[in-house]
Amino acid sequence: MGRRSIKENKSIWQTTREDLGLTREKAGDLIPGFSPERIEKIENGRTQIQPEDALLLAEYYRAPALRNYYCVNECPIGQVHALRTESKELAQIAVETLNAVNKLSRSRDRLLEIVEDGEVQADEYADFKEIKETLDRIALSVSNLQLWVDEQIAAGKLVRPNN
Numbered sequence: 001m002g003r004r005s006i007k008e009n010k011s012i013w014q015t016t017r018e019d020l021g022l023t024r025e026k027a028g029d030l031i032p033g034f035s036p037e038r039i040e041k042i043e044n045g046r047t048q049i050q051p052e053d054a055l056l057l058a059e060y061y062r063a064p065a066l067r068n069y070y071c072v073n074e075c076p077i078g079q080v081h082a083l084r085t086e087s088k089e090l091a092q093i094a095v096e097t098l099n100a101v102n103k104l105s106r107s108r109d110r111l112l113e114i115v116e117d118g119e120v121q122a123d124e125y126a127d128f129k130e131i132k133e134t135l136d137r138i139a140l141s142v143s144n145l146q147l148w149v150d151e152q153i154a155a156g157k158l159v160r161p162n163n
Helices: 012-019 024-030 036-043 051-060 065-073 076-081 090-115 122-154
Strands: none
Touching (some): 012 036, 024 036, 065 076
């Protein structure tokens, strides 16, 4: 039987495993190619987690948010380009998305004026920046919605149709 960790500042990899009630030994038995020692090294940051490890941990722990965590916090490319998604309720995601879409609808004509000549002029920059921020909010809402769907599937509350 594994010992219960009293360590402070645990990694997300460790807290997720512990929240599932898994010891490192049980997790090592559950995840192909993982040993308790490998899990311990990942959890304590003694070995750099690889993308395939993050994918396996997210899958076997049924924790899709771990994929985004890896991209945003561990992957050098993701640290620059990935959106930081959040677990939210579906209603909140819908409201945020619709608010951003409505704002973009109101800005549509201005966007067309700005991009008509293929350049953003100095006097157009402030409006263009605001429109881009609205588009960024829509992109984040889409990512949050995808995370919500993945979490529902992982929890067995939503079933993907067979195609």
